[in-house]
Amino acid sequence: MVSPDDIRRRIETALPGARVEVADTTGAGDHFEVQVAAPGFAGKGLVEQHQLVYGALGTLMQEIHALSLRTSVS
Amino acid sequence: MADVLDEIQREIRENKVVLYMKGTPSFPMCGFSAATVKVLREIGVPFKAVDVLAEPEKREAIKVHSSWPTIPQLYVSGKFVGGCDIVREMHGRGELAPLIRAAVEAA
Numbered sequence: 001m002v003s004p005d006d007i008r009r010r011i012e013t014a015l016p017g018a019r020v021e022v023a024d025t026t027g028a029g030d031h032f033e034v035q036v037a038a039p040g041f042a043g044k045g046l047v048e049q050h051q052l053v054y055g056a057l058g059t060l061m062q063e064i065h066a067l068s069l070r071t072s073v074s
Numbered sequence: 075m076a077d078v079l080d081e082i083q084r085e086i087r088e089n090k091v092v093l094y095m096k097g098t099p100s101f102p103m104c105g106f107s108a109a110t111v112k113v114l115r116e117i118g119v120p121f122k123a124v125d126v127l128a129e130p131e132k133r134e135a136i137k138v139h140s141s142w143p144t145i146p147q148l149y150v151s152g153k154f155v156g157g158c159d160i161v162r163e164m165h166g167r168g169e170l171a172p173l174i175r176a177a178v179e180a181a
Contacts, residue, residue, distance in 0.1 A: 046156055046160045046163065046164070047142075047154060047155070047156050047160065050142075050156070050157070050159070050160065051141055051142065054142070054143050054144075061143045061144075066105075066106065067144070068106075068158075068159055069159050070159065070163070
């Protein structure tokens with residue numbers, strides 16, 4: 001089971017200055033909604049922005065059944 | 075995996091719009107796949123759907139191909155456009171329909 005804090009910490013570590021909001025949508029630790037605003041997204045397309053977040057989550061992604069992601073430049 | 079990657083390359087070369095999804099457009103097996111099909115139907119273009127649940131090897135290969143860990147995945151003109159969140163976001167901004175129509179109308 002993954003906690004929202006696990007997700008937040010991984011993203012904050014990989015993307016300096018990121019503002020991260022994580023909601024566990026079922027309370028079961030496997031469906032999440034994540035919003036990330038990061039300065040590092042500037043000049044990048046949505047695909048690259050999402051890839052940066054997936055990369056930050058790394059092996060956690062295998063434990064997460066569903067992750068809905070919104071990214072923006074901060 | 076090399077053979078499956080070749081097959082994916084061929085699919086996205088021979089079809090302007092390809093959706094790799096769980097289940098079929100009529101019977102999607104995942105809410106994210108269903109939501110993506112709904113967007114494509116709203117735009118009203120023909121698309122090729124590939125059910126990765128029926129092809130386990132392809133399910134893994136497509137993730138490698140796009141460096142993207144989740145299904146569904148939309149390809150337009152051979153280029154990876156995004157997963158469900160990006161498709162919905164682009165559609166909401168009115169950016170997806172022109173991209174897809176331009177691809178379909180191009181010779």
